[in-house]
Amino acid sequence: xxxxxxxxxxxxxxxxxxxxxxxxxxxxxxxxxxxxxxxxxxxxxxxxxxxxxxxxxxxxxxxxxxxxxxxxxxxxxxxxxxxxxxxxxxxxxxxxxxxxxxxxxxxxxxxxxxxxxxxxxxxxxxxxxxxxxxxxxxxxxxxxxxxxxxxxxxxxxxxxxxxxxxxxxxxxxxxxxxxxxxxxxxxxxxxxxxxxxxxxxxxxxxxxxxxxxxxxxxxxxxxxxxxxxxxxxxxxxxxxxxxxxxxxxxxxxxxxxxxxxxxxxxxxxxxxxxxxxxxxxxxxxxxxxxxxxxxxxxxxxxxxxxxx
Amino acid sequence: xxxxxxxxxxxxxxxxxxxxxxxxxxxxxxxxxxxxxxxxxxxxxxxxxxxxxxxxxxxxxxxxxxxxxxxxxxxxxxxxxxxxxxxxxxxxxxxxxxxxxxxxxxxxxxxxxxxxxxxxxxxxxxxxxxxxxxxxxxxxxxxxxxxxxxxxxxxxxxxxxxxxxxxxxxxxxxxxxxxxxxxxxxxxxxxxxxxxxxxxxxxxxxxxxxxxxxxxxxxxxxxxxxxxxxxxxxxxxxxxxxxxxxxxxxxxxxxxxxxxxxxxxxxxxxxxxxxxxxxxxxxxxxxxxxxxxxxxxxxxxxxxxxxx
Numbered sequence: 001x002x003x004x005x006x007x008x009x010x011x012x013x014x015x016x017x018x019x020x021x022x023x024x025x026x027x028x029x030x031x032x033x034x035x036x037x038x039x040x041x042x043x044x045x046x047x048x049x050x051x052x053x054x055x056x057x058x059x060x061x062x063x064x065x066x067x068x069x070x071x072x073x074x075x076x077x078x079x080x081x082x083x084x085x086x087x088x089x090x091x092x093x094x095x096x097x098x099x100x101x102x103x104x105x106x107x108x109x110x111x112x113x114x115x116x117x118x119x120x121x122x123x124x125x126x127x128x129x130x131x132x133x134x135x136x137x138x139x140x141x142x143x144x145x146x147x148x149x150x151x152x153x154x155x156x157x158x159x160x161x162x163x164x165x166x167x168x169x170x171x172x173x174x175x176x177x178x179x180x181x182x183x184x185x186x187x188x189x190x191x192x193x194x195x196x197x198x199x200x201x202x203x204x205x206x207x208x209x210x211x212x213x214x215x216x217x218x219x220x221x222x223x224x225x226x227x228x229x230x231x232x233x234x235x236x237x238x239x240x241x242x243x244x245x246x247x248x249x250x251x252x253x254x255x256x257x258x259x260x261x262x263x264x265x266x267x268x269x270x271x272x273x274x275x276x277x278x279x280x281x282x283x284x285x286x287x288x289x290x291x292x293x294x295x296x297x298x299x300x301x302x303x304x305x306x307x308x
Numbered sequence: 309x310x311x312x313x314x315x316x317x318x319x320x321x322x323x324x325x326x327x328x329x330x331x332x333x334x335x336x337x338x339x340x341x342x343x344x345x346x347x348x349x350x351x352x353x354x355x356x357x358x359x360x361x362x363x364x365x366x367x368x369x370x371x372x373x374x375x376x377x378x379x380x381x382x383x384x385x386x387x388x389x390x391x392x393x394x395x396x397x398x399x400x401x402x403x404x405x406x407x408x409x410x411x412x413x414x415x416x417x418x419x420x421x422x423x424x425x426x427x428x429x430x431x432x433x434x435x436x437x438x439x440x441x442x443x444x445x446x447x448x449x450x451x452x453x454x455x456x457x458x459x460x461x462x463x464x465x466x467x468x469x470x471x472x473x474x475x476x477x478x479x480x481x482x483x484x485x486x487x488x489x490x491x492x493x494x495x496x497x498x499x500x501x502x503x504x505x506x507x508x509x510x511x512x513x514x515x516x517x518x519x520x521x522x523x524x525x526x527x528x529x530x531x532x533x534x535x536x537x538x539x540x541x542x543x544x545x546x547x548x549x550x551x552x553x554x555x556x557x558x559x560x561x562x563x564x565x566x567x568x569x570x571x572x573x574x575x576x577x578x579x580x581x582x583x584x585x586x587x588x589x590x591x592x593x594x595x596x597x598x599x600x601x602x603x604x605x606x607x608x609x610x611x612x613x614x615x616x
Binding site for chain 2: 205206207208209224225226227228229230232236246247248249250252257258291293295296297307308
């Protein structure tokens with residue numbers, strides 16, 4: 001099956017029985033539906049699987065312009081699912097997400113709930129944390145999401161190395177890494193392995209009040225102390241330094257003259273959840289486009305010409 | 309008179325005759341009205357004067373919570389002018405302003421026009437520039453505003469020194485310095501001579517895109533290149549470094565996905581004019597208050613309890 005798998009660019013799980021093959025179409029029988037749903041695909045031509053109750057499924061190369069799949073169920077010869085609109089999402093493969101947290105994980109929970117509700121066309125397949133006892137890790141365990149500890153430390157001797165982390169994320173076939181309150185620096189191996197695939201959210205209007213030492217309430221205290229009248233969350237791609245990658249989305253909230261840091265934090269947090277879910281939604285629907293100068297833009301779902 | 313002056317926290321000009329004093333009220337006779345209008349006040353307690361055709365004027369400590377002043381004319385014993393509304397401006401002295409420009413001076417013009425129209429209760433007494441041929445300087449000369457060249461350079465060998473500049477501004481009895489596109493660093497002598505009296509406007513949401521090298525179109529190019537989705541002008545008090553004093557006001561404008569630096573600059577400039585006029589208006593009406601942590605706030609004209 002390996003040879004066949006490489007012909008069509010899909011790793012076929014064992015045990016798979018070969019039935020027949022034509023130049024464009026291959027019929028195989030799978031041991032179970034689950035197995036096929038984990039087929040990973042080559043980039044560019046998506047081969048998406050449709051599993052129907054009979055375990056015979058036909059895999060066909062999708063034309064590269066379509067975002068859906070062409071597939072025929074050999075049992076009913078239906079040529080369906082030639083989806084070039086983005087709304088028939090159940091036929092597009094769900095993205096695989098890894099979330100990194102150090103604390104309570106409220107953004108993680110917001111995204112997780114959005115995936116469950118069908119707002120986000122992806123699944124959180126693994127959680128990475130440096131604090132195995134944190135709220136985010138507990139929530140992950142409650143929801144059967146595997147937890148990986150990184151980096152290791154005296155309090156977390158079971159932590160993996162950077163190299164092991166990359167390997168693990170590759171094994172999980174993770175498409176995107178979402179940092180959501182992760183306080184350790186992302187190692188260069190990870191940034192290089194997942195180019196343009198790592199997002200972070202920061203609770204200020206970057207580049208203001210960003211960089212080393214600016215996290216949690218410290219950010220909001222600094223905003224208030226400067227006299228700034230506006231703040232808000234920023235979602236950005238991650239590069240090798242803190243908080244300096246290209247910005248993908250922001251929201252604005254007012255800073256009131258009698259605000260405490262906690263009040264401002266709460267106002268910003270509410271916008272954080274909204275903007276991160278919106279961005280991850282766009283990410284999982286392949287609606288991120290890159291401008292010539294390297295700035296990432298979001299293509300609107302309703303009107304494909306509108307960029308923001 | 310000095311002893312009396314220090315008792316009430318006002319420096320009284322010479323040729324003042326003492327008439328009577330009670331714990332809350334001091335009656336004096338002045339040589340001329342003009343002299344009294346230049347009394348300096350300590351920050352916190354504003355002592356405002358009302359001049360009458362009779363040269364006897366009573367100065368009384370205003371309670372720190374009211375926004376007007378209380379005074380009694382000893383001739384008529386009227387207890388008037390407990391001005392908690394700021395509209396009886398004709399009796400309050402107009403502030404004396406100095407504006408610093410290096411270029412076209414569009415903010416300078418906006419403030420000058422507002423002063424002429426009575427929106428700003430102050431007058432621009434002098435223009436300071438490092439470029440005697442610039443648009444701002446031309447406009448000043450056309451409007452009979454004296455022009456001072458500072459600092460010295462190869463192209464301006466006759467410019468004044470920092471010490472001379474301070475002395476000149478003191479001679480003009482300038483209350484506030486408004487920087488409006490002045491590209492030279494304000495010397496420390498000036499900052500020390502005019503504490504909490506120097507304002508600057510910067511075309512980004514400070515502290516983002518501020519500091520050395522960030523001026524003119526360079527600011528807007530940097531904003532666009534970062535991917536920031538919001539920008540806008542900031543008015544702040546000036547300290548010894550570039551763009552780091554406490555912020556007193558900001559406005560937000562969106563950055564669009566297809567913006568050029570010029571388009572963003574125009575959108576921000578429009579807000580700059582509105583914002584600077586509003587702040588200078590408040591400044592001239594003594595509506596700037598200082599929070600305990602040193603952040604300056606603006607008191608609303610309509611509702612003195614509302615701060616923003």
